[in-house]
Amino acid sequence: MYALEELKNKIICDDNIRVLSNIPNDSIDLIITSPPYFKQRDYGYIGIGNENTVDEYINKLILVFKECKRIIKSTGSIVFNIGDKYTNGNLNLIPYRFAIEAQKIDNIRLINELTWVKINPSPRQNTKKLVPATEPFFIFTKSKDYYFDNNSFLEYKNLKNKTNTIKNSNIGQKYFNIIDNSTLSNEEKKLAYEELDKVISEVKSGKIESFRMKIRGVHALPYGGQSGGRLNQIQQKGFTIIKIYGNSMKKDIIESTVETIKGNKHPAIYPEFIVGEIIKLLTKKNSIILDPFLGSGTTCVVAKKLNRFYIGIEIFNEYVEYSLERLNKIENMDMEILV
Ligand SMILES: C[S@@+](CC[C@H](N)C(=O)[O-])C[C@H]1O[C@@H](n2cnc3c(N)ncnc32)[C@H](O)[C@@H]1O
Known part of the structure; x- marks a missing residue:
């Protein structure tokens, strides 16, 4: 040996x-x-x-x-x-x-x-x-x-994402109005605002590139999936957030x-x-x-x-x-x- x-x-x-x-x-x-x-x-x-x-x-x-x-x-x-x-x-x-x-x-x-x-x-x-x-x-x-x-x-992908942060300073603001005018319950709206705030911070810190939100009664429902999937989230809590990792992924x-x-x-x-x-x-x-x-x-x-x-x-x-x-x-x- x-x-x-x-x-x-x-x-x-x-x-x-x-x-x-x-x-x-x-x-x-x-x-x-x-x-x-x-x-x-x-x-x-x-x-x-x-x-x-x-x-x-x-x-x-x-x-x-x-x-x-x-x-x-x-x-x-x-x-x-x-x-x-x-x-x-x-x-x-x-x-x-x-x-x-x-x-x-x-x-x-x-x-x-x-x-x-x-x-x-x-x-x-x-x-x-x-x-x-x-x-x-x-x-x-x-x-x-x-x-x-x-x-x-x-590693250069990490840096690339950091440079996105400034141009994204207004990202996600439109969703606050959409949630406001939606038929979600007050409880659901509260949770939606909290999660929206969180995901906006993730974009600002460069952790993710962008995101989309789908809200019950506002956006078309996606096809079914396994439990915990997007359809379930929309039905159960009223919304889902889709994170976009872009080039940093x-x-x-x-x-x-x-x-x-x-x-x-x-x-x-x-x-x-x-x-x-x-x-x-x-x-x-x-x-x-x-x-x-x-x-x-x-x-x-x-x-x-x-x-x-x-x-x-x-x-x-x-x-x-x-x-x-x-x-x-x-x-x-x-x-x-x-x-
Ligand atoms: C595809 S080449 C490797 C090339 C290498 N990745 C490079 O960048 O140069 C495979 C090498 O394995 C060697 N080789 C084949 N059979 C072997 C064995 N039993 N023991 C050690 N080396 C072997 C060959 O001589 C050949 O140089």
């Missing part, structure tokens, strides 16, 4: 299963990785990706995933980015087949599918198919205690270009921007981040820029060398990633 200290900020050239099986239980904060696509590129005879069937490929990934589960802390998470592949014109849905198998493992929860929307996807020759332009980053955890810092994810999509690095020596690099946002979402400074399919070293590069410890595992020596080259270049750089 390795002592964790000896692995910190190291890249190991070996088969990932062999290395992972020697890392202590519950020791890593985040595993973020992108395994080779199924039969997409010939990385040589060793390594995962050139199996005969999709099932064989997924079984191998699951073996790696189980080791990942064992070594992450209960507060940690595992993020797998997997691409899809057509066989005879049929899309295999490989990422989802993998996610379904991973979910069968005890205590594993898929907490988000973060979809990468590619701004500049690779063009395709086949004009009878649309260009695939998305890829999932599946976020798994092994307990409910996982670390999750929504505020640090796409942290959605499960992230837009980024496909990575292009000058002098790149690896065929399948994932974007530093996305890796950085996920690292900020799921870890604190000085956390330990591991990538078992390191490739060109992107995970380690970003972890280093964001003041986290990294551990990389890559089976091909030439990619280890390239990763080290990239890491050496950031030695004296500003440690924050610019978004």
